[in-house]
Amino acid sequence: MTQFSVLDLVPVSEGRTLGDAFEASVALARTAERLGCKRYWVAEHHAMEGIAGGATSVVLAHIGNATSSIRIGSGGIMLPNHTPFQIAEQFGTLDALFPGRIDLGLGRAPGAGPELQRALRKDLHQASEYFPQDVVELRALLTGDLDLPIKATPGLGANVDFWMLGSSLFGAQLAAKLGLPYAFAAHFAPDHLDNALEIYRRGFQPSNALVKPYVAVAMNVFAASNDGEAEYLASSQQQAFVALRTGTPGKLKPPIEGYKATLPAPHRAMLDHLSQAAAVGTPATVCEKIVAFADRTKADEIILCGSTFDPDARVRSLELTMEGLAASQAASIPA
Template sequence: MPVPLSVLDLAHIAPGQSPGDSIAGSVALAQQAERYGYRRVWYAEHHSMPTIASSAPAVLIAHVAAHTSTIRLGAGGVMLPNHSPLTIAEQFGTLDAMHPGRIDLGLGRAPGSDERTTYALRRDPSSAESFPQDVQELRAYLAGESRVPGVQAVPGAGSRVPLFILGSSLFGAKLAAALGLPYAFASHFAPQALEAAVATYRREFRPSEDLDAPHVIAGVNVVAADTTERAQQTFEHVRRTFAQSLFGRGRTFTEAEVDALMSSAAGMHVESMLSCSAVGTPAQVREQVEEFRRRADADELIVAHQARDTEERLRSAELLAEAVQAVPAS
């Protein structure tokens, strides 16, 4: 049976694009994912990043949901230290009220920003320490069983919007297992602890009202193209762009400077971060994705379709779906 596929969309703002262009591309990608049988599309919360337009996942989800019909949409994830549990319960309760049965809520412990952005968000840097308690408070609001006397999420109470714990370490794996929630591992950019975290989660999982057996989602980068050469050219562009974003601190590099960066220790670090990637023609990508699923012991794969522009991203989503799931266009 083909492994279920989902999409992770960071709403990339490509050179020459506006945020509006990027969001229009996200709508097109979700429509493509719906057409080709993907299970869900998630949007990740990032702040103060010039190339990413998904800083407000709930707003983006509402817009995309209004332009799609059946595919599940959610956060992958909301960085809970940046928000109060009640605020997130109300936001996602509102989304569920508007689009019942289609909304997911993935929760991360990282702030998703640097110290200056944390200040601009008016958040306490130590708030990540209360992540387990905040998850349980949020879960209670959505179940209509508030832990704060006299306070309830409206909308949200009783909606039981599905929760997912996101992570890239044993901390998230252990928490998801203890709470009986699905676990999504960020192997698309932080793969080092993948096998250990998944094994820990499966070993320590305790069934809950929400989930009776472990469910692992693993992230993987995919560049599917009509030719191997085209796919490799696109992935090289992605690697170079990622390196500039990671180490450039907002400045523009010359091509020679990027060459030097990629041949340095920094370049090796980027290679390690993007090691969970499938690149090539549909047949090549299918083989690589299946091998990754076995390695990750995953029940579902969430795919970051890496590309230079929206057209390439849509084509990659189409080719992967046809190769792995053999789902024809309607």
Template sequence: MADPAKLSLLDLVRVREGRDASDALAEAQDTAALVDQLGFTRYWVAEHHNMEGIASAATSVVLAHVGQRTKGIRLGAGGIMLPNHAPYIIAEQFGTLARLFPGRVDLGLGRAPGTDQATLRAIRTTNNRAQEFPQDVEELFHWFEPDNDPGYIRAYPAAGAKIDFWMLGSSTFGAMLAAELGLPYAFASHFAPDHLHEAMQLYRSRFKPSKYLAKPYAAMGAHVVCAETTEEAKRLFTTTQMSFCGILRNDRRLSPPPIDAIDDYWTPQERAHVSRMLSCAVVGTPEQVQRGLDRLVMETGVDELIVMSDVYDIEARRSSLQLTADAWGLTPRQA
């Protein structure tokens, strides 16, 4: 019998209405400590820019912050949008993280900008940098080679540091690049599920073993909200639904509190669009969440589920994560 899929968390570090980024970052540290204790495999944050409601723009800084409260869970970026940066600088940042938290740092790499065109200009990059993404990835690998590797320039303290590289994607491009480079692959089905099955098939069929990975290893993203009753879980999930509706309306505000009647909030067209974007979401009681996650694993064959839990109330979010961990049968870590 195959081992059950691992369970990890992508924390959006959401800023909630009535709170600020300082609150979100303090909560992120508490969340990392909680999922570490619950037995999650990894805690990831992602790079977003010009988004008032997400406090993880300085991704490596956030990871250093949350890592202080963790003991065994892997820490990483899911991901760093490499076209926004010089690979050398990312090597320095994640090389530093690898020295702070040896043996448990992940670096997931994405090709998308993670922001709008005006912000790209503020970052001092352009869309055509994405065309150089494969070359930038190879350059990044180089900076982590051992110190005795020939070369006048080294990216200290990255040289010789041990981290796990991941390839991210929401289309087939990332799947094919991950297969070519022999990297683990995570698909962004938590917001763009349309090409999930095609990407997974391409990744597995074209995978080439490498020094990083001997055989394919795939993960997928999914929003998960778990509560004692179906009705309460659905009510808590309206926070995520309203946030996604805000994307359609180009009105990306702070994370809103849940509401009782979501159909009074959106139009039928918005409901259809958001429902498609969130088609991989699993919402319900512990039994329903366990069955829903089982279904995702059965349909995709993934080795790992990377869940998001954008619940407005802090205690309800902690409870959702605890119930999800229990439903999936995670073994808590020893203190």
């Protein structure tokens, strides 16, 4: 049976504060836990006014304190921005605080211009070349499976589940080689989805962590009482995608009726392209699209994404989606 989880960008809406964003994430995480979601991930982004998850491990501690059972983790930590030792300490601490609940999803993309590189005191493009070695070192700092000259405390012996994240073929190849579960970011980069999953499954090598391939795929989901309302809610994130692609990111904007129709053709085409990994509409429509997407990808887990200007609408969208999926799965079980 397909599992369902949540990815949170910790969006900051216009007219609202960072504190508002963090409390909205708590509300969504509690809802995800109540509805039976498997895990709740926070994504690392830096120097973006509309995204508050830069200090990812700190945000996860806040989410962990507000919940009791749902797995929490990074979707993901961009390892070139850090040293393996620092991340071992941070996630070792999280595991000590929230035992048996911590996921460590790792990504390679530095996602940074020269200003951020200077702020982080790192050559991120060079650091990304060492990503495979850094993943192995980080895993060893937590598991002790290599004889390293230093021990991370907290860190060594932590029960942390490693994940490889990706939006291209590289992550799929590395996840397969290291025997890690693999999560594909189809919600913003669907182009290589099918090829990446095929490469991962074909090349998978069992490890101490995982004996057979395990795939999660992220998609954007906006559910509401009718299709028009769902499209209206989705328009805030659509504005954010357009702003990011045109170099003008900012806080999450209020929704706009008929937003896509106001756009030039290239921007409409970009949003239409992303819609292949999206489900927008009534609960019935959304569930049908999610089930079709899960069938297409044969994913073990679907990660639900989607930022709304009104945090309450995001909570309601998740409620409608999960309730609809639960009913759909129950109906498919033979009496």
